[in-house]
Amino acid sequence: xxNACTNDYPDQCRLLAGFLEQRTNxxxxxxxxxxHREEADREKLLCAVPVPxxxxxGLPQARTETMLNQLAELGGSGETAVYLFAGNxxxxxxxxxxxxxxxxxxxxxxxxLQCAGEEITVTKxxxxxxxxxxxALKKAPYCLSVSRSSAEPAKETGRSxxxxxxxxxxxxxxxxxxxxxxxIPGKEEKNLETAPFILAAGWGAKSREGVxxxxxxxxxxxxxxxxxxxxxxxxxxxxxxxxxxxxxxxxPEICIAAGVSGAPAFYAGIEKxxxxxSVNSDPRAPIHRKSNVVIVDDWHKVLQHLSEISEKPLKAxxxxxx
Amino acid sequence: MMKLLLPxxxxxxxxxxxxxxWALQPDLxxxxxxxxxxxxxxxxxxxEMSLKLSDNGAAGSFCFYRCALTVGGxxxxxxxxxxxxLKFDELVRVDPGDADLRxxxxxVARLIADFAQTQAHxxxxxxxxxxxxxxxxxxxxxxxxxxxxxxxxxxxxLESADEHRLRVxxxxxxxxxxxxxxxxxxxxxxxxxxxxLRVPTLKDKMAYGKKPITLLKLSDFPGAExxxxxxxxxxxxxxxxxxxxxxxxxxxxxxxEKAEILYRxxxxxxxxxx
Numbered sequence: 001x002x003n004a005c006t007n008d009y010p011d012q013c014r015l016l017a018g019f020l021e022q023r024t025n026x027x028x029x030x031x032x033x034x035x036h037r038e039e040a041d042r043e044k045l046l047c048a049v050p051v052p053x054x055x056x057x058g059l060p061q062a063r064t065e066t067m068l069n070q071l072a073e074l075g076g077s078g079e080t081a082v083y084l085f086a087g088n089x090x091x092x093x094x095x096x097x098x099x100x101x102x103x104x105x106x107x108x109x110x111x112x113l114q115c116a117g118e119e120i121t122v123t124k125x126x127x128x129x130x131x132x133x134x135x136a137l138k139k140a141p142y143c144l145s146v147s148r149s150s151a152e153p154a155k156e157t158g159r160s161x162x163x164x165x166x167x168x169x170x171x172x173x174x175x176x177x178x179x180x181x182x183x184i185p186g187k188e189e190k191n192l193e194t195a196p197f198i199l200a201a202g203w204g205a206k207s208r209e210g211v212x213x214x215x216x217x218x219x220x221x222x223x224x225x226x227x228x229x230x231x232x233x234x235x236x237x238x239x240x241x242x243x244x245x246x247x248x249x250x251x252p253e254i255c256i257a258a259g260v261s262g263a264p265a266f267y268a269g270i271e272k273x274x275x276x277x278s279v280n281s282d283p284r285a286p287i288h289r290k291s292n293v294v295i296v297d298d299w300h301k302v303l304q305h306l307s308e309i310s311e312k313p314l315k316a317x318x319x320x321x322x
Numbered sequence: 323m324m325k326l327l328l329p330x331x332x333x334x335x336x337x338x339x340x341x342x343x344w345a346l347q348p349d350l351x352x353x354x355x356x357x358x359x360x361x362x363x364x365x366x367x368x369x370e371m372s373l374k375l376s377d378n379g380a381a382g383s384f385c386f387y388r389c390a391l392t393v394g395g396x397x398x399x400x401x402x403x404x405x406x407x408l409k410f411d412e413l414v415r416v417d418p419g420d421a422d423l424r425x426x427x428x429x430v431a432r433l434i435a436d437f438a439q440t441q442a443h444x445x446x447x448x449x450x451x452x453x454x455x456x457x458x459x460x461x462x463x464x465x466x467x468x469x470x471x472x473x474x475x476x477x478x479x480l481e482s483a484d485e486h487r488l489r490v491x492x493x494x495x496x497x498x499x500x501x502x503x504x505x506x507x508x509x510x511x512x513x514x515x516x517x518x519l520r521v522p523t524l525k526d527k528m529a530y531g532k533k534p535i536t537l538l539k540l541s542d543f544p545g546a547e548x549x550x551x552x553x554x555x556x557x558x559x560x561x562x563x564x565x566x567x568x569x570x571x572x573x574x575x576x577x578x579e580k581a582e583i584l585y586r587x588x589x590x591x592x593x594x595x596x
Contacts, residue, residue: 008495178502267565302578306589
């Protein structure tokens, strides 16, 4: 189930392709349902689809209540099917609501999917990422959203799908509860998800001034700057800097986690790092056990000296090369 | 007057558990009884956002009736008393008894929907998008479906539009949505900055903190209780997730020396290869 009304459509396709390849067993993916704006280029849409067939549904606006009515029709066909959604805002909401509306089974942020004979089981993280749960799903249709950290997104989705059905949907009374709906595109996101070197600040920064000091240190050493949820929730840094399950899922070569405790919801956002350095004055901070190298000390002094002794920052070097 | 229903949950501080505390009991439970309790952070945002509706200038003159509902044992009463001191109008606790609701969002949603339909009759339901223990991220969505109401998800800001409608800002893929929403509607609260719950004054604690709490049982909600025996998703197993790395400790006398070792032995070569 794909939403091409948003600019993360290629990411959804790559995530689901990666999930199907790496995290499923006994599942054969057959058809994609692609919601798109009426004016979208059909050929481009079909190129990204990671399965052989596609149903294209054109919409005047990307409104979830309208999409949900369409999904309820599909899921109400009585067919025993698994409906997979990417774990973005669209997928996390609609998988659950479709499952409930169709009288089936729903699950958000699934990490793995197995089908053996008649039995379908899924795994997902619970207890704030401390535990993995396995569930047996009992009632079709099975509507699942895929955790953004579950699989390595596929580099290529690999095929071009054939459109087996196309339809256009007019907005109905389902959005009557809402007036003046306006979509405001996000400002250009920082490149956290593609950055090779990241400095991540946690609650140990203690204040907006502390976060600013870390951001300056990041600039000096040539790292992109990100923060944990408590820092963003305190508005010490913009939400676009957030790393973790609610924010960016990064995979840098090097990540320095400073003043970070190491809660799983944050760690999920840096766990694909090649090399992790933790700097925290608390020797019992869980982040230390999840890091390659550990410094137990005052992050401020460590980062200040590090920024003084570092040679030309990476970003400066790159700009010069360009 | 706009009626708001605020279902919320209280959660153990999971970060306070040590590695060995994650041992499973035979009934697939983790003993968290000794850990401090706290607001579920998304629900805390919902509670604070409901209070902020009364703070905003001229719009703050609109009247709100706030009913807080939680499903939990006696320790939750302490949190309900805090809400009483913050002048919430109605406080309700549903005691689940022995029922294990950690991974049963459909039961909790049915309970909330039944409470809304039969007792609270709210215009809007505000609740956090997910809880920490179950990580289900389903309850507000299911509540909306059960009631046949629309749902706005990932809500990050609220304002009064007029006496009956709210101006709702939410995160959507690729940006933000802003809309004026009429009742009834479920609002699922996401990452809303600056929404830590305010602290009641001592004076308000004395004046309002002893407001009675309505105590109900799960058996008062037969529709929810009936769902307990037949889950659509049955929990089979739980296992701790371990994600450990080498954790090589850099030892030196000063932070400056540690920074030098870090740069010389671990970072310089890697940075050059980027």
